[in-house]
Amino acid sequence: MPRNWLLLFLLCLMVLIACDFCWIQDCSDAEEEEYACSECNFQLTALTQAYNQKEWRDLSCCLSDQFTFYFNPADSIYVSFTFPDLQLDRDQELDILKNMFENAPSISLTLSGDRVMSYSGDPTGESKLLPRSYDLTVFLADGxxxxxxxECHFVVAPEDGTYKIVQWQDLSSSSASIIKEDGIRDVENDKSWGYVKWIFR
Structure with missing residues (x-):
């Protein structure tokens, strides 16, 4: 009988050790996922600061070498003559933003949201989808x-040891307020973040 109790005790001890090991592994995975999410959000914070400070070089550090911006299809009436595939690659994006930042007297950008989701377009599971709401004000040289x-969707993926923005899809659906420095002047439909970029092409 004592031998049976000893075997039972050893068996229970092994189960407890195994469960404890699994719990430690789960915590480790959670920490890695949280770290990855922090890295994802960091790039959007850097993008927002680059817009507000009009520093296109800082923004270039956020973009992957494989970066693509996708215009809202509603902008095709304007954009398709210049960009028939309704896309911008990294060099085109930076050229436009450099022109915008150097010529717009004032820019204000706010991104809202903190969701980090898996991205179905990446079978490796490393890329993340970050849906965000935005509020953007850009003044032109004439005041x-x-x-x-x-709304817009960002996709980030690991590159050079950190997450970088691989895709940026404009999903704007609200009207645009045409404003003067002393207040709102008029409202236009179907204007988007992509449309503002197109102005500075």
């Missing part, structure tokens, strides 16, 4: 500008 709000 007239646009205030636009809407």
């Amino acid at each position: 007239v500008g646009y205030r636009i709000g809407g």
